[in-house]
Amino acid sequence: MMKNFVICCCFIFSIITNANAQSCTSITALNIIVGEWIQQDVKGTTKETWKKISDKTFEGKGQVFDGAGKIQSVETLRLVEMSGEIFYIAKVDDNEFPTAFKLTECSTSRFVFENSKHDFPKKLTYDFRDQDNLLVSVMGDANNGFKVSFTRIKPIM
16 A cells, blocks of 8 residues: 555656656747846846847846946856757856856756856856746855846846
């Protein structure tokens, strides 16, 4: 009886897990990211904008503004599907070359990109609370890092 219960529970867990899982080999699994996202607080504003450029490429831009609206930093971003894998590529002014992070986990509401060889960050997690609310975790070693809570301003088609 117990054996049947365990098999049944494993089967149900498998169904629930597979219902939430998506293929991590196609960039279309990340379509929810397309749009304009913003976080505003007393310290300033953080924006992230994503556009679909092709069936295999999304282009993004990250900007941080101080409380007076002056730009503090800008990142050029890309999501690229190559050889059945997806990469998050970030180019910041401080680095000579872009840094790539491989998509290691995806579901209908969560994307995780990792590069263990990079100094900081090593892991980027996009957690979609719903269609219009996104929590981005930027993490390094020993869970040091920060989080940005975005709200969608508008979708970009």
